[in-house]
Amino acid sequence: xxxxxxxxxxxxxxxxxxxxxxxxxxxxxxxxxxxxxxxxxxxxxxxxxxxxxxxxxxxxxxxxxxxxxxxxxxxxxxxxxxxxxxxxxxxxxxxxxxxxxxxxxxxxxxxxxxxxxxxxxxxxxxxxxxxxxxxxxxxxxxxxxxxxxxxxxxxxxxxxxxxxxxxxxxxxxxxxxxxxxxxxxxxxxxxxxxxxxxxxxxxxxxxxxxxxxxxxxxxx
Amino acid sequence: xxxxxxxxxxxxxxxxxxxxxxxxxxxxxxxxxxxxxxxxxxxxxxxxxxxxxxxxxxxxxxxxxxxxxxxxxxxxxxxxxxxxxxxxxxxxxxxxxxxxxxxxxxxxxxxxxxxxxxxxxxxxxxxxxxxxxxxxxxxxxxxxxxxxxxxxxxxxxxxxxxxxxxxxxxxxxxxxxxxxxxxxxxxxxxxxxxxxxxxxxxxxxxxxxxxxxxxxxxxx
DNA sequence: TTAACAATAGAACATTTGTACTAATATTAG
DNA sequence: CTAATATTAGTACAAATGTTCTATTGTTAA
Numbered sequence: 001x002x003x004x005x006x007x008x009x010x011x012x013x014x015x016x017x018x019x020x021x022x023x024x025x026x027x028x029x030x031x032x033x034x035x036x037x038x039x040x041x042x043x044x045x046x047x048x049x050x051x052x053x054x055x056x057x058x059x060x061x062x063x064x065x066x067x068x069x070x071x072x073x074x075x076x077x078x079x080x081x082x083x084x085x086x087x088x089x090x091x092x093x094x095x096x097x098x099x100x101x102x103x104x105x106x107x108x109x110x111x112x113x114x115x116x117x118x119x120x121x122x123x124x125x126x127x128x129x130x131x132x133x134x135x136x137x138x139x140x141x142x143x144x145x146x147x148x149x150x151x152x153x154x155x156x157x158x159x160x161x162x163x164x165x166x167x168x169x170x171x172x173x174x175x176x177x178x179x180x181x182x183x184x185x186x187x188x189x190x191x192x193x194x195x196x197x198x199x200x201x202x203x204x205x206x207x208x209x210x211x212x213x214x215x216x217x218x219x220x
Numbered sequence: 221x222x223x224x225x226x227x228x229x230x231x232x233x234x235x236x237x238x239x240x241x242x243x244x245x246x247x248x249x250x251x252x253x254x255x256x257x258x259x260x261x262x263x264x265x266x267x268x269x270x271x272x273x274x275x276x277x278x279x280x281x282x283x284x285x286x287x288x289x290x291x292x293x294x295x296x297x298x299x300x301x302x303x304x305x306x307x308x309x310x311x312x313x314x315x316x317x318x319x320x321x322x323x324x325x326x327x328x329x330x331x332x333x334x335x336x337x338x339x340x341x342x343x344x345x346x347x348x349x350x351x352x353x354x355x356x357x358x359x360x361x362x363x364x365x366x367x368x369x370x371x372x373x374x375x376x377x378x379x380x381x382x383x384x385x386x387x388x389x390x391x392x393x394x395x396x397x398x399x400x401x402x403x404x405x406x407x408x409x410x411x412x413x414x415x416x417x418x419x420x421x422x423x424x425x426x427x428x429x430x431x432x433x434x435x436x437x438x439x440x
Numbered sequence: 441t442t443a444a445c446a447a448t449a450g451a452a453c454a455t456t457t458g459t460a461c462t463a464a465t466a467t468t469a470g
Numbered sequence: 471c472t473a474a475t476a477t478t479a480g481t482a483c484a485a486a487t488g489t490t491c492t493a494t495t496g497t498t499a500a
Binding site for chain 1: 445446447448451456
């Protein structure tokens with residue numbers, strides 16, 4: 001019997017998932033929580049042999065979101081497996097969830113993936129369930145992140161546009177927005193617009209982080 | 221009607237795949253090759269509207285392996301989608317295949333994944349088919365990627381103190397004042413004090429400029 | 441011929457950073 | 471011992487940056 005936990009702030013979502021679980025032969029819900037805080041508190045009250053083996057975690061929740069809950073929970077309960085069940089395929093969210101320790105990421109609306117199958121895969125030794133859309137994103141990220149084993153020289157980044165690379169280069173040289181704008185004969189606002197796009201694409205949140213990636217992957 | 225190509229050096233494997241394809245309603249085999257060279261030659265003989273939309277590619281083949289075939293093929297035939305069908309879940313192979321341009325990676329023995337579904341996913345706009353085992357590996361890679369930037373050599377700068385270099389290193393890694401402070405168990409104010417000293421010594425006026433010098437003189 | 445995207449420009453607001461100060465310890469070179 | 475320097479910690483304010491928006495124009499892919 002597989003012990004399952006559901007964390008979602010919307011009762012309707014929990015009900016839908018519970019109905020799907022009920023259809024499975026070998027599974028039962030042992031924990032239900034509204035948000036990250038609630039989840040951690042309810043986990044603390046359970047004995048070791050009653051702890052859920054798998055948690056189906058929503059991302060957007062009040063008080064404590066799913067990412068933070070996974071970050072803390074995956075350390076505190078290393079034998080529990082966390083599976084994100086989100087409505088959004090927001091890049092940053094997926095990335096953060098994986099970083100936090102989620103073993104899989106499913107889209108709620110993704111009908112192609114059967115929840116039961118996903119649970120089986122998550123619990124099986126070396127499986128990780130993913131919606132095809134999510135799989136594609138992770139592959140694209142991987143593809144564009146050289147430096148694992150082979151250092152792929154001056155390969156095309158494919159992520160950033162030409163103009164974005166212009167800006168990134170000047171950023172690396174230590175120029176501020178105004179100086180970059182003057183250099184490229186454009187408005188400082190435009191430089192900032194490009195910067196926002198760069199951050200979004202690289203999943204970073206500061207100039208220093210962008211510069212670090214630029215050096216690491218030799219984009220400059 | 222989906223046009224499919226199979227590249228595998230073992231006739232028995234091709235037969236198995238062909239049988240699975242035959243069971244699909246809307247698909248037909250338009251190309252069959254023994255290895256990478258053979259594949260590229262046979263592709264050249266086909267008209268644009270007869271080119272396969274999807275290639276099921278084996279990895280280990282004589283003369284030219286699947287990775288190289290994808291590398292070349294994905295450039296020459298950008299609208300064709302390459303799907304690796306391998307017996308091995310060898311880390312390097314998977315990674316190389318993705319780098320080469322494969323949109324998905326399936327294990328032949330993986331019974332959980334239906335080939336037809338995988339083909340549909342591969343052809344659909346933003347789907348990528350993956351065996352759960354492969355998905356897990358890619359997730360692990362992603363998770364561990366940003367952390368590879370360790371092991372920095374010590375070098376005498378003669379200008380900066382040890383502590384200042386500590387701070388500079390973390391600055392280069394993209395951490396803000398608070399994060400650096402937490403990392404070094406000191407107050408953010410202290411970090412800022414060090415930063416001021418660093419700027420003074422290096423004659424710079426921003427984080428980005430300091431990072432630039434750090435890279436230029438290989439202090440990190 | 442739409443749809444998507446790149447490049448441009450800007451408003452508004454919160455956070456972080458840069459700079460100019462002070463100041464207590466600890467260590468070290470002369 | 472004394473002076474210099476490193477490390478620590480803080481206040482205060484101005485400037486730069488990060489983020490969330492909107493919006494126009496041109497180019498390109500489907």
